[in-house]
Amino acid sequence: MGQETRMRTGARAVMEVLEAEGVELVFGYPGGAVLPLYHELAQTSIRHVLVRHEQNAVHAASGYARTSGRTGVCFATSGPGATNLVTGIATAYMDSVPVVIFTGQVPTSMVGSDAFQETDITGITLPITKHNYLVKDVDELPRIVKEAFYIAGTGRPGPVLIDIPKDVALAPCQTPIPEKVELRGYKPTYQGHPGQLRALARLLKEARRPLLFAGGGVIASGAEGYLRELAEKIQAPVATSLTGLGAFPEDHPLSLGMVGLHGKPCANHAVMECDLLVGLGVRFDDRVTGAVEKFAPQAKIAHVDIDPAEIGKNVRVDLPLVGDIGCVLKELLPLVEPARHPVWLERIKTLRNNYPLTYGPGGEVRPQWVIERLGEMTRGRAIIATDVGQHQMWAALFYGYTEPRTFISSCGLGTMGYGLPAAIGAALACPDKQVWLITGDGSFQMAMAEIGTAVEQGLPLKILLFNNESLAMVRQLQHFYYDKRYTAVKFTGNPDFVRLVECYGAKGLRITKQEEVVPVLAQAMQEECLVLIDCRISEEEMVYPMVLNGAALNEMLLPE
Amino acid sequence: MKRTLSVLVENRPGVLTRVAGLFSRRGYNIDSLAVGRTENPSISRMTIVVDGDEQIIEQVCKQLNKLIDVIKLSDITDDPHVGRELMLIKVNAEPAVRGEIMQIVDIFRARIVDIARNSLIIEATGDADKIDALENALRPFGIREVVRTGKIAMLRGAKTKGMEASGDGTGD
Numbered sequence: 001m002g003q004e005t006r007m008r009t010g011a012r013a014v015m016e017v018l019e020a021e022g023v024e025l026v027f028g029y030p031g032g033a034v035l036p037l038y039h040e041l042a043q044t045s046i047r048h049v050l051v052r053h054e055q056n057a058v059h060a061a062s063g064y065a066r067t068s069g070r071t072g073v074c075f076a077t078s079g080p081g082a083t084n085l086v087t088g089i090a091t092a093y094m095d096s097v098p099v100v101i102f103t104g105q106v107p108t109s110m111v112g113s114d115a116f117q118e119t120d121i122t123g124i125t126l127p128i129t130k131h132n133y134l135v136k137d138v139d140e141l142p143r144i145v146k147e148a149f150y151i152a153g154t155g156r157p158g159p160v161l162i163d164i165p166k167d168v169a170l171a172p173c174q175t176p177i178p179e180k181v182e183l184r185g186y187k188p189t190y191q192g193h194p195g196q197l198r199a200l201a202r203l204l205k206e207a208r209r210p211l212l213f214a215g216g217g218v219i220a221s222g223a224e225g226y227l228r229e230l231a232e233k234i235q236a237p238v239a240t241s242l243t244g245l246g247a248f249p250e251d252h253p254l255s256l257g258m259v260g261l262h263g264k265p266c267a268n269h270a271v272m273e274c275d276l277l278v279g280l281g282v283r284f285d286d287r288v289t290g291a292v293e294k295f296a297p298q299a300k301i302a303h304v305d306i307d308p309a310e311i312g313k314n315v316r317v318d319l320p321l322v323g324d325i326g327c328v329l330k331e332l333l334p335l336v337e338p339a340r341h342p343v344w345l346e347r348i349k350t351l352r353n354n355y356p357l358t359y360g361p362g363g364e365v366r367p368q369w370v371i372e373r374l375g376e377m378t379r380g381r382a383i384i385a386t387d388v389g390q391h392q393m394w395a396a397l398f399y400g401y402t403e404p405r406t407f408i409s410s411c412g413l414g415t416m417g418y419g420l421p422a423a424i425g426a427a428l429a430c431p432d433k434q435v436w437l438i439t440g441d442g443s444f445q446m447a448m449a450e451i452g453t454a455v456e457q458g459l460p461l462k463i464l465l466f467n468n469e470s471l472a473m474v475r476q477l478q479h480f481y482y483d484k485r486y487t488a489v490k491f492t493g494n495p496d497f498v499r500l501v502e503c504y505g506a507k508g509l510r511i512t513k514q515e516e517v518v519p520v521l522a523q524a525m526q527e528e529c530l531v532l533i534d535c536r537i538s539e540e541e542m543v544y545p546m547v548l549n550g551a552a553l554n555e556m557l558l559p560e
Numbered sequence: 561m562k563r564t565l566s567v568l569v570e571n572r573p574g575v576l577t578r579v580a581g582l583f584s585r586r587g588y589n590i591d592s593l594a595v596g597r598t599e600n601p602s603i604s605r606m607t608i609v610v611d612g613d614e615q616i617i618e619q620v621c622k623q624l625n626k627l628i629d630v631i632k633l634s635d636i637t638d639d640p641h642v643g644r645e646l647m648l649i650k651v652n653a654e655p656a657v658r659g660e661i662m663q664i665v666d667i668f669r670a671r672i673v674d675i676a677r678n679s680l681i682i683e684a685t686g687d688a689d690k691i692d693a694l695e696n697a698l699r700p701f702g703i704r705e706v707v708r709t710g711k712i713a714m715l716r717g718a719k720t721k722g723m724e725a726s727g728d729g730t731g732d
Contacts, residue, residue, distance in 0.1 A: 126578060127585050131628040134574070151628060185570060185631040309622035312615075 010138040011036040011169040014102070015044050017145040017177055023073050025049065025064065025428060027057040031077025033117060034104025036169035038075070049428065049457060052449035054081050056421035058088025058159075059447075062097045063425025066408050067383055067433075069222070071098040071153045072425065078104045079117030082163070083124065087415055089159050090128040094412030095243055096216060098157035100148050107167040108136060122163050130158030138171040143178050150181040155188030156307040157220055188306060192323035192331055199319055200278070200302055201335035207276035209298075209344040210236040213259065216243030216411070217281015217305060217325045219404045224248065226329035227280065234339040237348050239267040241282050242396055245407040250400045251380065256348070257357075260288040261547040262393045265355035268545065268553040270348060271296050279303040281325045284314040285412065294552035304328050357397060360559025363538030367391065367466050370517050370535060371398040374436065374464065377521055382434040383408060383426045387419035387443030389473040391466045393543040395438040417446030420463075424450060427459040434525065437463045441494055442471045448500070454530050455504045462524045463501075463532040468539040469494055476542055481549070490539075497534045506530035562591060563617050564643065564713055566721050567606040567624060568631040571597060575629045579606060582627065588612060588620050592645075592710030603631065607712045634721040636713060643713040646683070647691045648673075652702035653680040661701060668694045679704060687711075 008016075014037060018026075027049045030038050041048055051057045054076040061072025076085050082103040092099045106115045111134075122134045131151050133144050141164070148160040204210060218227055224247050231238050231254050238248040239256040248255050256267035271277065277299040282288070284303075289295040295315055302319040303311045311320040321328060359368040371394050374382075380402035386392040386409040401407050408426055410418040423437040444465055454461050471489040478486050498508030507529055509520050517535075524531040545556035569575045576595060583590050591609040598605045610620055617635070624633050653661055653675075661680060665672055670684035684694050688711065695706065715721060 122574070123577070126581055183628060186628045307626070309619065309626055313619065 007172050007174075009036065009040065009169065010135075010141045010164065010171050010173045011040040013138075013142050013173040013175075013177075014145055014164070014169070015040045015046070017142055017149075018046060018073065019044060020177055021071070021146075021149045026073045026075055027051055027060040027064075027425070028075030029054045029057055029077070029081060030075070031081045031104065031117070033078035033106055033166050034075055034081070034102070036166060037102060037104065037164070041075075049424070049453065051421065051453050053447070054084035055086075055088045055417070056447055056450050056453070058085050058092060058099060058101060059415075059418050059421035060425035060428075061099045061101075062088065062092045062095075063385060063408050063422030064429040065097050065099055065425070066422070067405050067426040068429035069405065070429075071100055071149055073100050073102070075102045076104070077117065078106055078121070079119050081117075082121040083119055086124060086128070089125055089161065091410050091413045091415045091418060092159040093128045093130070095410065096157050096220060097159070098152040099159040100152050101159060101161040103161065103163045104169070105134070105163045105165040108165045109167070111165060122161065125161050128159070129161050130156075132161040132163070134163045135165065135168050138168045138173045139175040141168065141173055142175050146178060147181050147183065151183075151186065155186070189308075189322045190306070190324040190327045192304070192321050192328040196319065196321045197328070197331055197335060200304075200321060200332060203276055203300060203302055203319060204234055204278070204336055205339070208341060209273060209275040209347075210234060210341065211270055211274035211277050211299070212236050212238045213241070213271075213277055213279045213282055214238055214244045214247040215241040215280065215282030218244060218247040220281065221306075221324045221326040222404075223280075223326035223329050224404045226326060226333065228252070229333060230329055230336065233333065234336060235341050235345065237270060237345070239263075239270060241285070241288055242409065242411040244282065245396060246401040246404045249402040251402055258396050259553070260285075261290060262397070262543050262545060263288075263553070264357050264397060265545050265556060265558065266348065266352045266357075268547070268556060269351045269355060272298075272552065272554040273347065274299045277301050279305070280329075281305060283310055283412075286314070289315060290547045290553045291550050355558070358559055359544060362541055365511055365514055365517065365535060365537050367394050367535070367537050367541060368398045369514070370464070370511070370521075371395055371438065372400075373517055374521055375400040377518075377525065378434060378436070380406075382406065382436050383423075383430060385409065385419045385423035385426055385435065385437045387437075387439040387446075388414045388416045389440045389443055389471070390476065390541060390543050391438050391440045391443075416443040419443060420447045420450045420454070423461055424454050424457070424459060427454075427461055428457065435459075435461055437461060439463065439465050440472070441465060441467045441469060441491060441497070444497070445494075451501055451504045451506065451530070455506055459530060460528055461530045463530070465497055465532060465534055466537050467494070467497065467534050468537050468541065470539040472539050472541060473543070475539065476546075479542075480546070497532055501530065501532040506532065509533045511535040561613065561617075562609055562611050563635055563637045564641070564711065565608040565610060565621065565624070565633060566636050566713060567608060567633045568598070568721075569604050569606055570629040570631065571602050571604040572629060575604070576606075578627055578629060579608075579624065582623055583610075583620070586619070586623060588616060594645075594710040594712045596712070607710070609711050632721065636715060636721065639719070640716040641713045642716060643687050643711050644685050645688060645691055645711045646685050646709045647695070648681055648683055648707045649695060649698060649703060650679055650681050650705040651698050652678060652704060654678060657701060661698070664694070664697050668697070670694060
């Protein structure tokens with residue numbers, strides 16, 4: 001309203017764009033150089049969540065974005081505030097999460113002088129952002145902020161950073177918010193090429209052992225409905241990547257679950273035996289393929305992705321198709337003839353029976369069993385955030401995801417300390433959903449200060465902490481690759497996590513015996529406050545299956 | 561295999577860093593990179609010569625295309641084009657050998673642009689082969705300094721690789 005000539009500061013202009021973009025929530029941590037933005041933020045209805053460390057502001061924005069499908073936003077100050085963001089930005093970049101990050105910068109006149117709290121954050125984040133800006137002219141600010149949201153949320157999503165010098169934020173800004181974004185160098189391809197679509201339909205018709213492989217791209221484009229329609233129409237089994245968990249319901253008869261170095265045995269065997277593998281919004285990460293030259297040896301590979309640079313990057317591709325998964329599947333469906341593959345599905349059934357997902361003998365409380373119970377008790381509907389380590393793989397394998405946007409994890413970068421702040425973002429994005437954080441004592445201690453944020457925000461998070469007083473995934477690597485010489489993986493100074501959360505005013509519970517599992521999980525669900533369950537497990541637990549370096553996916557180590 | 565890429569980019573600060581940084585962090589080798597403004601002051605053209613197998617070149621092109629500031633990218637190696645670079649070369653030139661040097665300069669249709677007591681600066685343009693040949697021909701006299709621009713290139717005939725020739729802007 002009447003922004004034509006009204007004099008406002010650059011910072012005020014930023015808020016106008018945020019409001020126009022429908023931003024309701026910002027995560028951040030203030031400091032001198034970003035105070036102009038905070039000053040104006042207080043005049044808006046946008047809610048600010050004060051985290052305990054800047055890295056967690058990005059993680060929280062990323063958890064918010066993954067669960068809501070909307071772009072997350074965070075603020076930090078210049079210098080150390082900005083550099084603390086780096087791991088969070090890289091995490092969002094690797095998993096293609098839309099986040100817009102605002103950093104304060106020293107005044108333009110001091111830029112480049114190594115001033116107090118100055119860093120070249122656009123230089124530092126160049127390789128880990130989809131795009132970034134250092135704003136030098138206040139009149140460019142409205143355009144840049146609008147562009148940033150557009151770039152972050154379209155095409156292959158990703159983080160975009162805007163660095164705003166203090167004087168620019170305070171300068172009068174006369175330019176209105178532009179009507180639309182015009183970027184001549186950025187035009188993502190959404191619709192699939194008609195010829196390639198027909199070629200893919202033909203491959204699907206000819207295939208006798210087709211396998212659909214769904215990744216995060218399916219979830220990012222909201223294509224899970226089309227995926228299910230296609231799978232049922234052609235009776236093809238569906239495997240997912242780690243980021244793709246929830247893209248296809250795991251209680252569906254055609255679901256195989258996760259593929260990869262710790263993938264489900266049946267899914268890994270299916271990859272090795274299929275004659276057509278259709279990758280949908282996946283990157284063919286090295287943790288998926290195992291030895292790449294042995295990957296899917298009998299299959300033609302079709303790869304659909306919105307990012308042309310992903311196609312052919314890691315695996316040979318027989319049929320490339322650039323486009324948004326949702327658009328492509330929608331256009332593909334009418335071209336595809338219904339099919340039946342009784343022999344192939346019979347084979348899948350045999351694989352499933354011959355290679356069940358098991359976890360062999362172990363300690364008193366089996367984490368895999370605990371996660372299975374949690375999956376049953378929440379009927380696979382709760383949002384599960386995880387950290388990184390053994391618990392992450394158990395959470396991926398044993399929970400049973402039935403809905404998209406319910407598995408929140410640092411998949412590509414493998415960032416420990418991601419889970420708690422991401423769970424905070426998820427809980428704020430989805431107040432009507434139950435949010436569980438599954439974590440380990442190693443990861444949790446990287447971000448446990450955020451318990452303060454969660455309690456302050458009144459979030460009824462449920463934290464299932466598998467406590468073996470060690471870094472057991474690293475220990476597992478040392479077991480297999482370093483002659484069982486367990487170096488630097490034992491924690492002897494862990495706090496009592498139950499008392500720790502209680503001193504924040506939250507509730508702590510403990511599991512030390514198997515018969516306590518179900519009652520304690522049930523009690524946690526009943527509580528209306530934040531609950532942490534300190535679940536004691538053996539440090540000798542292993543994640544199985546495990547594909548060792550250089551092996552093919554079907555050469556998995558399985559528990560005895 | 562050397563490929564010549566002609567890349568239109570936004571004429572903005574930091575664009576060169578984005579392009580050069582992309583090459584270094586993904587481990588690609590730039591043979592040469594020349595940048596200058598085009599007929600449109602808001603657009604610069606980079607001519608990049610890059611060495612690598614087909615798969616590397618494909619990745620380079622796709623990654624370059626992902627940069628928001630890259631407007632249009634074309635691999636013009638196989639299209640008929642005029643490719644030139646400029647060299648300034650300072651050679652030792654005692655009066656006794658100046659005549660000989662001037663003959664060489666004439667043969668290569670280069671120019672002498674500076675004369676000092678014991679040295680000359682020669683300016684030459686041409687494709688990389690010619691420039692290399694001239695440098696080799698002058699080497700016996702003693703080369704003090706060489707500055708080369710790297711290759712710039714333009715398609716022959718009426719064809720352009722400008723904005724109007726761009727199809728969908730994705731370049732693939």
